[in-house]
Amino acid sequence: MARVCEISGRKTRTGNRIQHRRGKSGSGGAWNYKAPKTKRTWKPNLRKVKVNINGTTKRIKVSMKEYKKMRKESEALAN
Numbered sequence: 001m002a003r004v005c006e007i008s009g010r011k012t013r014t015g016n017r018i019q020h021r022r023g024k025s026g027s028g029g030a031w032n033y034k035a036p037k038t039k040r041t042w043k044p045n046l047r048k049v050k051v052n053i054n055g056t057t058k059r060i061k062v063s064m065k066e067y068k069k070m071r072k073e074s075e076a077l078a079n
Contacts, residue, residue, distance in 0.1 A: 003043055005063040010044040 004011045016037040045064040050057050062070070 003046060004061065005044055005046060005066055006060040007062055007066045010063045010065075012044065013042045015040060015042065 017040040046061045
């Protein structure tokens with residue numbers, strides 16, 4: 001199964017890793033070189049959680065952001 005949050009739909013994102021190379025002086029100086037780019041991925045922080053849906057317990061993959069929201073809502077209902 002894919003790395004996808006079953007609530008929010010968060011999934012693996014792609015982008016560039018940019019290494020900003022400066023001029024001859026090291027930390028400062030002119031931008032003599034073009035910054036090299038390499039492809040990279042950002043994976044969601046997923047967690048398997050048991051959730052009670054319509055009286056049946058089901059295991060789903062949830063991102064940590066959604067998990068924290070779920071915990072906060074359940075604590076609010078308990079109090």
